[in-house]
Amino acid sequence: MMTRRVAIGGGLAGIALASALSGTPGRAADGAPGDDFEGKFLLVELKTEPDHAMYIESARVKKLGERTFLVGTGVKFDHPLFKPFIGVTQWLPVDEIKWIGVYPSLEALVQGFSESPKQM
Numbered sequence: 001m002m003t004r005r006v007a008i009g010g011g012l013a014g015i016a017l018a019s020a021l022s023g024t025p026g027r028a029a030d031g032a033p034g035d036d037f038e039g040k041f042l043l044v045e046l047k048t049e050p051d052h053a054m055y056i057e058s059a060r061v062k063k064l065g066e067r068t069f070l071v072g073t074g075v076k077f078d079h080p081l082f083k084p085f086i087g088v089t090q091w092l093p094v095d096e097i098k099w100i101g102v103y104p105s106l107e108a109l110v111q112g113f114s115e116s117p118k119q120m
Contacts, residue, residue, distance in 0.1 A: 036060050041109040043101035056090055068094040
């Protein structure tokens with residue numbers, strides 16, 4: 001039963017991400033002008049870096065050549081591992097994203113990080 005829930009949940013997350021990415025780059029999936037995650041704080045885990053996550057804000061989907069990226073700015077996060085990324089524009093390949101957590105505020109993201117059993 002748990003395996004089916006995980007598979008269904010993963011499948012739904014994949015469908016939601018594909019749907020969000022199907023719009024015109026730089027526009028929301030519904031075609032409205034604007035960024036996909038404007039004003040939101042994201043925790044992004046890449047398939048290639050399962051023990052580390054990237055923390056970005058106001059991310060949007062952009063294309064570069066044939067590849068699609070989630071582009072955002074590194075958040076001001078008081079942790080030694082993240083200091084080099086503060087304010088840096090980061091391009092994360094969409095096809096390498098394992099999952100995304102979307103937070104309404106920096107405070108919510110920090111609280112989620114501090115309560116997470118998987119510390120960086």
